[in-house]
Amino acid sequence: MIRYLAIPVVLILLLTTGCQTSMLKQFNEVKPGMEKDDVLDLMGSPSRSERFHGKDRWTYVFYDQHLRFEKEVHFFDGNAIYVGDEWQPEVAKSAVTMDARNEERNKEIDAQIAKDVEDHRRAYQDFEAKAKGTDKVRYVPEFEPIR
Template sequence: MLKQFEEITPGMEKDDVLDLMGSPTQTQRFHGKDRWTYVFYDKRIKFVKEVQFFEGNAIYVGDVWQPPAEKNAVAMDSLNDRKNREIDEQIARDVEGHRRSYDEYEKKSKGEDKVRYVPDFEPVR
């Protein structure tokens, strides 16, 4: 199987790959591409190989494609968590600012923001 897989080249059509390798172990459609995964053993060594097709022609032949480390799911999740925390902190600051502004407005509208002097009068007898 390994020698047969090495005969696959980019540009081959799906039918040619099927004739050469047979049915894939797994198929997947991802970002407009068909991904066929072949799992086979050669001298007790497990091989997992992949062929990607776009519009019926092979565009990638090799090991199972993995996204770059900065784009994998764990990295993206941690980046999104950090952004979400920043947004939550900004919202909390905004809420506190609005609360203070409302308290100041309320004091101003009631006139509590001004110091009022009320003189002491002695009662008239």
């Protein structure tokens, strides 16, 4: 009797293990415009999620045929607006580029401040000289003492 029950159980297990679909195929079914619930039903919970500038960013990390994939879905107002590989900002807007621009601008500002400080120091010295009268050459004739 146990033997007759074991055969259908083994067959069911074999059939259900062959029905698994790869996460990569499931992810390829995710399209922009899908709602969060639809993505959750299809892919399950994300490996990571974050909220930035009013957008939700879900990251799915999975393996398919021994290859690691990291895919992202971005949502705005509950709808997917980006589906694909890990999103990278434009090179012109990347943190490294912005830091380099800011550093260059800071150097320009520092140079301008140093120039202004030197100009103000000279202007004060000129003002002080005029106020004391040391800026003018004074001619004092030499007199011979009277005997």
